[in-house]
Amino acid sequence: MRANNFTQNMLKKSNAELENILEDKKMYTDEAIQAVIWELENRNIIEKGSITQNPVIFEKDVLIEEKELDKAHREASSEVTVSPILYSKRAIQGFTIFFSTLFGAVLLMSNLKKMNKPKARVEVLVFGISYTFLTIILLDYLPKTFFLTILFNLVGYAVLVEYFWNKNLGKELQHQKKQISKPLIISFAILVLLVLLQFYIVP
Numbered sequence: 001m002r003a004n005n006f007t008q009n010m011l012k013k014s015n016a017e018l019e020n021i022l023e024d025k026k027m028y029t030d031e032a033i034q035a036v037i038w039e040l041e042n043r044n045i046i047e048k049g050s051i052t053q054n055p056v057i058f059e060k061d062v063l064i065e066e067k068e069l070d071k072a073h074r075e076a077s078s079e080v081t082v083s084p085i086l087y088s089k090r091a092i093q094g095f096t097i098f099f100s101t102l103f104g105a106v107l108l109m110s111n112l113k114k115m116n117k118p119k120a121r122v123e124v125l126v127f128g129i130s131y132t133f134l135t136i137i138l139l140d141y142l143p144k145t146f147f148l149t150i151l152f153n154l155v156g157y158a159v160l161v162e163y164f165w166n167k168n169l170g171k172e173l174q175h176q177k178k179q180i181s182k183p184l185i186i187s188f189a190i191l192v193l194l195v196l197l198q199f200y201i202v203p
Contacts, residue, residue, distance in 0.1 A: 006035035015045055022051075086111040086175040087183075089165065093157050095180075099187050101156025102132040107183060108160050112168060120168040124160070131156050 010018065010032075021028055021036050028036075041048045087107040096104030105128025112121040135152045142148055165171075 002038045004031050004035055006032045007038065010035045010039040013039075015040075015043065019045070083175045084114055085178045086114060086169075086173075087180065088175075088177045089161050091177070091180045092160060092165075095183070095187065096157040096160065097150060097153045099191065100132050101135065101153055101160070102128040103183075103187055104128070104157055104160050107180075108164060110178075111165075115169060117168050120164065124164050127159065127164070128156075131159070 006029075013021075018036050018040055022033065022040070025033055037046070037051050040046045087110060092104045092107045095107055105124050109121045109124050109128075112118075112124065135149075135156070139148065139152070
């Protein structure tokens with residue numbers, strides 16, 4: 001759109017007023033005259049391009065507009081390309097299999113907090129706790145083998161990722177991988193504590 005500082009003012013004037021301004025060019029600035037020419041062309045009073053008036057003004061406006069659009073495009077692009085930093089599916093898988101479903105749920109809850117999904121966080125927490133207790137109860141009645149424990153944890157991982165992740169974060173979500181060193185240290189500390197408690201409690 002061709003426009004300058006006088007465009008809005010010229011929109012309000014009648015055809016006669018615009019033609020009078022054009023006749024008395026010396027009384028107005030080049031930018032005002034340019035706005036008059038554009039408006040008369042828009043109203044089909046004069047043919048487009050039949051009168052030229054300081055084309056530098058228009059070129060300057062176009063350059064400014066292009067720069068502003070380019071800046072806005074770059075800002076929008078940067079917002080789109082900045083991916084959230086989340087724990088990866090593989091990290092959740094590792095914590096779920098080698099620790100328990102509850103540990104994997106905690107990582108997924110951290111991701112949901114980052115993505116502002118409070119309701120989904122509660123759902124994951126409830127599932128993680130419920131499934132972990134269910135696993136413990138079932139393993140008491142089933143043969144206590146490492147294979148069964150891994151199998152239960154794999155099922156827990158599948159629910160966390162295939163259902164909760166895909167439903168709330170999207171299957172194709174692009175993200176940067178968050179370091180797992182901190183949760184790994186905490187998880188090992190909890191595991192050691194549980195082992196020690198079991199050692200002291202069980203005669």
